[in-house]
Amino acid sequence: MKLHHIGIAVKSIDERLKVWQDFLGLKLENIEDVADQKVKVAVLGVGGVNIELLEPIGEESVVYKFIEKKGEGIHHLCFEVDDIEKTLSEMKGKKIKLIDAVPKIGMSGKKIAFIHPKDMGGILIELMESGKDA
């Protein structure tokens, strides 16, 4: 397992890119709409880990709700795993509250699943299965 990205909730990717690109000098690698998750995502690489800026698509987006409640900031950590079904089944066995018991398709066609912050010390965790981008 390794840390894949840190997801950061932002109101506007266009506005916040200057912090990461201009102030810190990170390289923008990709911008993609993940319709299923109702977010637009900007990926910036740094030291083998990504920073992902998450802009809500519409008021139904959980990221919109998050920003309304807590303001912009760190939204989740994502860990890359070899076999997401196996990891989910192990977590289920430990009675950890899962948001997605069955993986969904996330950015670049990768299998993803979220673990509820309740059992994770208040941190929302995403799992992503490693492998080639779709």
Ligand code: CMX
């Ligand atoms: N990190 C930590 N805690 C969070 C959180 C987050 N990102 N989002 C919500 N919470 C907490 C709230 O503070 C609240 O805690 P309390 O009960 O102690 O007040 C609790 O979770 C419930 O919050 P809520 O505002 O009522 O929100 P919901 O229960 O409707 O949804 C969650 C919360 C985590 C289940 C929902 O955001 C979810 O399903 N997330 C997974 C999907 C996702 O985040 N998609 C966007 C990113 C997609 C991507 O990166 O591709």
